[in-house]
Amino acid sequence: MNNQSTFKAFRVEEKDGNYSSTIKEMPFNTLAQGQILIKVHYSSLNYKDALSASGNKGVTRNYPHTPGIDAVGTIVSSESNKFKVQDKVIVTSYDLGMNTDGGFGQYIQVPEDWAVKLPENLSMKEAMIIGTAGLTAGISVLRLSETVKPDDGPIVVSGATGGVGSLSIAILKKIGYKIAAITGKETERDFLIKIGADEVILRPDFEEPEKRPLLKPAFAGAIDTVGGVILENIIKSISPMGVVTCCGNVASPKLDLTVFPFILRGISLIGIDSQNYPMNYREKVWEKLSNDWKTATLTETCTEITLDQLDEKIDLMLKGKLKGRTVVKMDI
Template sequence: MNKQSKYKAFRVEEKDGNYISSIKEIPFTPLEKGELLIKVHYSSLNYKDALSSIGNKGVTRNYPHTPGVDAAGTIVSSESNKFKVSDQVIVTSYDLGMNTDGGFAQYVKVPEDWVVKLPENLTMKEAMTIGTAGLTAGMSVLRLSEIVKPEDGPIIVSGATGGVGSLSITILKKLGYKTVAITSKETEIEFLKKLGADEIVLRKDFEKMDKKPLLKSRFAGGIDTVGGVILENIIKSTHPMGVVTCCGNVASPKLDLTVFPFILRGVTLIGIDSQNYPMTYREKVWNKLSKEWKNDQLTEAADEISLNELNEKIALILKGKLKGRTLVTLEV
């Protein structure tokens, strides 16, 4: 067990209806049966973390709270039969960082059922460059690739400069798919080309597409991260027997569609629930991300920050101005 009595955490507190974040010292609490205490080496910044930090009650109900839906570290104390002290592990999603104190801290206490052993071919830094965003991208690509093959045509990816979108493009490229990236950021076209996107479409143009129930089929499949009109137009533009996955609703949770893409073209829409994805599939995706899907330049495009720099990056992600992955280092 760690000999310290307290540890540092990025703590969000509610004061008179305002949400204020600062670095605080938090006391350790005893482990219960099946729990692990993990010394966090790296976390990463996700959109949910930003929402939690500004008091979004749909993400976090009670404050004070420590956000951080991702963590990679070393077990320092264990009340589990599955894991032992010194195991290097990954924790992503479930309730971590939402209503359970998360990875923006030097230590996290979690149930054993949330934990995956760090694959041999991944460092903790690489694992957090992947994080929930990469796991979600991996889940999306896995489901899509079960039905659609590279020779079937291009895959369109929305929110392409974000974590899920950018990592989806790199995995798809690795597997031989041609990709079309949707972005609202004209300044990031070169960034998307460097990721491997074969074509870039501006969001404003894609949203203005015809309101007809069906559009000209252009894509074998799609990975959507934003919802709303973008998802509608992806579905309406997908080839017969194509596949579209969806994992986000930042644009809108609503769809204004007819059933025609589904019953006239046989398009399949697959929802991706990264929060509660079954452990068997999580381990399968992590295994692929550490081997055949691994990007050798994985950490090159990642921005590494400390807890003290989180507020600045949170402000950027909430404005839609953050690209790629942002790592949070807890190493001293």
């Protein structure tokens, strides 16, 4: 395996209801059971990681804990018939970083069913720029594009500067769609145009509650990452036979709607669950993300940090002040 007795990990601890984090040396026998032991080269910061790091019991029940729902690295020990030592693999979703110690540690041990081989056309860093956010974006685009084609009209993307939103925009642009981006960050208009948005809509102009059951059709489809009133107004503004995917609830998990958009315009609302997405579809999406959907602006959505910078970035994420993707280099 290796000659080390410990490895570094970003460890979150609880004391009297307060949560704090430090970089600790962890013994290997603290790792979860699993068929493959992986040396992590990169991880990435996701909203679930920020919640886990701040003591959200809906994400992580027990502490101390190592967050990190994304990891990519090299297998150093394998009891699997599917993977061998030196294979490069991606692990995203499932229970990684939630109640199983995650990618903010230099090593993880996981079941073989959680891993996907790193596609040949992706570097490890690129895989983590994509990560769970990109997988979620990819699944959303796949489900949307099964029905809505580029010629049908523009696609609106909410939470546009976030990980899922920004990667969705880049993928949609790559395959020929026109995109309207909804954001609360007026200062990021140039960033959104650069990654592929054709129009930028400021959130205050779109999040006022609207009592009318239907609004004038403006979009052929949508990828929503925030929920709440914005999702309500998106659904009301979709053209007949349009498709809306939803994957987040940072604004609100509640919707105040009538059935009219669905029965009068034939709109479909598709929930996206990347955490437990079936492996055969997961592999298909990763293959697309590494080939047809790989974008020239991929690295432009990314900031690279080290473990000791995580606290600062987690704080910014919880305040809604991060843009794009934050990748954590673990080789320190």
